[in-house]
Amino acid sequence: MLMQTHESRLEALRKELRRQELDGFVVPISDEHMSEYVGEYAQRLHWLTGFEGSAGAAALLNDEAAIFVDGRYTAQVRDQVDGKLFQYKSVPADNMGEWLGQNAEEGARIAYDPWLHTRGWAQKLAATLAKYGVELVEAPDNPIDHIWEDQPQPSAAPAFLQDDALAGQTSADKRAAIAEWLKAEGLDGTVISALDSVAWLLNIRGEDVARTPVALSYVVVNQDGTADWFIDPRKVPEEVSRKLGNAVRIRQRSGFEGVLRSEYGGRRIAVDPERTVAAVFQALEAGRAETVEAMDPAVLPKAIKNETEIAGQRASQARDGAAVANFLHWISVEAPKGAVDELSAAEKLQDCREACGDLRDLSFDTISGSGPNGANPHYRVNENTNRTLEPNSVYLVDSGGQYPDGTTDITRTVWIGPDAPPAEVKDRFTRVLKGHIALDRQIFPAGTSGAQLDTLARQYLWMAGVDYGHGTGHGVGSFLAVHEGPQRISKPRGGQAGTDQELFAGMILSNEPGYYKPSAFGIRIENLILVEPRAIEGAEGDYFGFETLTLVPIDRNLVDVSLLREEEIAWWNDYHAKVHECLAPQLEGDARVWLDEACKAL
Template identity: 65%
Template sequence: MLMHTHESRLKALREELARQGLDGFVIPISDEHMSEYVGAYAQRLAWLTGFGGSAGTAVVLKDPRDGKGAAIFVDGRYTLQVREQVDGRLYDYVGVPQTPVAQWLGEHAPEGARIGYDAWLHGPRWVAAAGRALAKRGATLVAVAHNPVDAIWTDRPAPSPAPAIVHPEAYAGESSEAKRAALAEWLTSRGLDAVVVSALDSIAWLLNLRGADVERTPVALSFVLARADGTAELFIAEEKVTPELRQHLGNAVVIRPREAFVPTLEGLSGLKVGVDPERTVAAVSAALSTAGATVIEAMDPTVLPKAIKNPVEQAGHRAAQARDAAAMVRFLHWLSVTAPQGGVTELSAADRLQQFRQLSGDLRDLSFDTISGAGPNAAIPHYRVSEESSLPLEPSSVYLVDSGGQYPDGTTDITRTVWVEGPTEPPAQVCDRFTRVLKGHIALARAVFPQGTVGGQLDTLARHALWQAGLDYAHGTGHGVGSFLSVHEGPQRIGKSAGGQAGTDQELLAGMILSNEPGYYKSGAYGIRIENLVLVEPRAIEGAEGDYLGFETLTHVPIERRLLSRTMLDPGEIAWWNAYHARVLEIVGPQVEGEVLAWLQEQCAPLD
C-alpha cells in the first residue's frame, strides 16, 4: 500500500512539474531556517518518498528517459535505512558526499532543461554549485514561485502555533541584552549595519527564548534582524507572542509579524547586511540583493558564543546529565531483568526508557527519536524504530540504544550497547569489535591536545583500534551539543577531515560540548556504539610549553561488561575504566536504591 502511495505521489509531482513548465525539481529535507530537524509542515521528502531520516535530498525529473529519472541522496548513516524505506523501483540510491546532488544534476538533467528549486529551502552556495553544473549541459536552475510538492500535498500540516517561551537567565547564564550588545560590537567592528539571524537555535540563544515548533528541538519559528545599535526585530507569528515574551524582550526588540520579514529586507537598500551562507536560505540573500543592500557573507555571529558554554550552562549540563544518568541506570537494570525473559521489543524498550526519563523530573522532550536497535537493526546507525520494523530483543543478542532528553538546564545524548542475557555467551567477534570501539572511546576521552587543535585531528584516535583490524565506521565521531537546544550543534565536530566535512576544521575551545561516539556495524547482524558527552576544558600540565586542553566526561552510565575482552585493554585503559565507573557510582548511587543500586554497584566494580 505504501509503495503504491509513493508511486502515485511521484506521478502527481511529475504532472505538476509539467504544469509549471519544469523538467525536474529538487526536494531536500529542509525548512526556511536550514534546520536539521524540521516541523511536520516541512517534511516534504518523507511525504514524497517514505524516507524517515534527518538528512537527505531527492531529485525528480519530469521525463524518466534513462532509468528511473529520480534519485535519493543520503550519507553513510542512512545507506541501509534508505533501502528499507524508499522504493528502489522508483528512485536510484546515491551516496553523498561521493556524488553531490549538483554533480548528479549535471550528468542526468536533459540538455536545455529547466530544473526547479525552492529558494526558501536551499543555501546560496548549493544554488551556485547546482547552477554551474547545469550550465555545462545548457540547462538552467529556476527558483519556483510555488513549491510543486506543496501543490500536490493536499493535507499538508500547518506550521505549529505553539507559543514562544522565555528561557530564564538562571539557565542561560547571560541576558539577551548582553548577547545583543556583543553582537552589536561584532557588527560595528566589521562595518556592518545589520545581520540576518535565521537559524532557529541561534535566535533562541540570542533572545533567550525557546519554543515547541520543531519536534525534539525547543525552538520557535521566527527570523531576527539584529542591528549595530543593539536593537533587533523579531519576525514571528502573532499567536506565538505572549505578554511574558513581550516583557522579557523589552523595548529594544521590536516584534513584527512573520510575513513582514521579506518586506523589511526589501527596505534595507544601501545598507551592509551580514548573511551566513551555511545557515541562511538563498531567498534571503536574493531579497537583499534585489533591494539594493550589500550582502556580506559571514558566519552567524551567535554560533561560536553559543557553542562555548558559560559556567552556568556547564553546571546545568552536569545537573541534567546526573538526572539523565539515573534514568538510564534504572532502564538498564530493568532491561537486564526483563529482556532475557522475552517479550521486550524495540518499541516497548524505547517507551520504557522515556518513562524512566519522565520520572527523573523536568523532562521537556526527547532530544531526538530514540534509536532502539535489536540485532540487525542495530547495524543501521540512525535507525528509527516503527511498528512495522520493531524487532524483539532476543536472548543472547546485541541491543543498541541511542537516546537523550531535553531538560531546561541541558540536553543529553548517550548510546549504550548491551548483551541480552541468554543461553549462549557473546561471540568472540562481537567482543573483539566492542572492545575496539571501547579502546577508541577511551583514547578520545583521555586525549590531551594543544590550543588550536581541530576536530579532524582527533578523529584518528577513536578509529585507530578498529583500523588495525581493517574495520571502520561511516559516521562522524563527535558532534556539538546545545544547552536545552539542538542535540547536533555546530560549528565543532570530530570526524574525518577528508572531503572538507563541515566542522572538522573548527578549533576546539574550552567550554564546547561534544559527543564521543565511535562505533562498528556488521550489516545484517549487529551494531555497536559507545557514546558519552564531553566538555572541552583547560588542562594544566607541568612544564607545558603553551596552553593545552582535554575533556571532562559529562555522561555517567555503566558500560557493558559482558561484551568486554579484558585482555585487549592495556593498564592505562583499565585505569580509565575503573576511574570512570567509580565516578558513575559516586554520581548515580545516591539517586537509586534497592535492587537498582545493587545492580549498579555490581556494574561499577573495578576490573582486576
C-alpha cells in the same frame, strides 16, 4: 481527493511541474532556516518518497527520479523508498548535479526552492548543470505545496522564556556583544535565521520542531543592539514581550521577505552563507542592501558554554544518568526472558526519563536496535521493523533528553544473556571502547580541531581492518539542538562544516566511536565530553582536555579485559567510581544492587 500512494504523488508532482513549465525539481530535507530537524509542514521529502532519515534529497525529471543519501542511510532508504520509483544514489560517490545533467534533455529547466537551499549550493549546482546545457531556475512557488492537500500548517505553539538563571547571560548582553562585533566590522546589522541561534540570542524556547525546543522565527540584530524579531505575534505571550522590552521589536514573520527588500537599502548586512537560505540574500540584494558573508555571530558564543550552562549540563546529566541506569537494570532483568522488543524498550526508557523529573522532550527519536537492526547507525524503529531483544544478542540504544538546564545524548550497547557473548562481539566492543578511552584521555594544544583528534577513536578498529561510517563527535546545545555546530570530531572531508573548527574550552561534544556488522549487530559507546583547560607544568602554551559529563555504566560483559592496557583499565575503574558516586544516591532496591555490581573495578 487525497493522494494515497507515493507513485500517485510523484505523478501529481510531475504534472504540477509541467504546469509551471519546469522539467525537473530538487526536493531536500530542509526548511526556511536550514534546520536539521524540521516541522511537519516542511517534511516534503518524506511525503513524496517515504524516507524518514534526517539527511537526503530527491531529484526528479519527467521520466526518472533518484534519491541521494549518505552511507548512514544505505539500508534505511531501501526499506522505506520504492526502488521502482526512485533510483538509489549514495553521496559523495554519486553527484546530484551530474545525475541531473546526464539525464535531463539539453535546454531543460530544473527548479529549486530558494527558501530551502543555500546560495552556495545553488551556485554549485547551476555550474554543474551548465556543462550539460541545462538551466537551474527558481520555482516561483514550491510545487509540492501546490499538491500536498493535507499539508500541516506551521506550529502555532507559543514561545516561552529560558530563564536568565539557566542561560547565564541576558539577551540584552548577548545582543550588545553582537552590536560591538557589528561596529568593529563596519556592518549595520546581521540576519540570524538558524532557529537555535534565535532561541539562544533572545533567551526563548519553543515547541515548533519535534525534539528541538525552538520557535519558527528570524532575527535581525542592528548595530545599536536593538533587534527585529520576525515571528507570528500570536505566538509571543505577554511575559515574553515584556521580558525582551522595547529593544526587541516583534514583527510579522510572513512579512520578513518584504522587510528585507524594503528597509535595508544602502546598508551592509552580514549573512551566514552556511546557515541562511538563498532567498534571504536575494531579498536583501533586491532591496539594494550590501550582503557580507560572515558566520552567524551567535554560533561560537552558543557553542562555548558559560559556567551557568556547564553547571546545568552536569545537573541534567546526573538526573539523566539515573534514568538510563534504571532502564539498563530493567533491561538486564526483563530482556533475557524474551518479552521485550525495540518499541517497548524505547517506551520504557522514556518512562524512566519522565520519572526523573523535568523532562520536556526527547532530544531525538530513540535509536533502539536489536541484533541486525543495530547495524544501522541511524535506525528508527517502527511497527514493521520492530524486533524482540532476543536472548544472546546485542542491543544498541542511543537516546537523549531535553531538560531546562541541559540536553543529553548517550549510547549504550549491552549483551542480552544468558550465555556469554561470542569472541568476535567482545573483540569489536573492546576496540570501540579503547578508541573511546583514547579520545577521552587525550590532552591537546590550543588551536586543535576535531578532525585532528578523530583518528584516536578509530585506531584500534583500523588495526583489525574495520571502521565506522559516521563522525566520532558532534557539538551539543544547552536545552537546544542535540547536534550543534560549529565543532565536530570527524574525518577531514573537503568542505564539511566543523571539521576544521578550533576547539575552545566550554564546548561540549559527543565521543561515540562504533562498529557495525551488516545484518548482524551494531556497537556504539557514547558519552558527552566538555573541553576544559589543563594545567601542565612546564607547558609551552595553552592545553586542553576533556571532562566526561555522561555518567552511566558501560556493559562489562562485553569487555575483553585481555585487550586492555593498564592505563585503560585505570580509566575504566576511575570512570565507574565516578558513576557510582553520582548515581548511587539516586537509585534504590534492586537497581542499586545492579549499579554496585556494574561499577565494580575490572
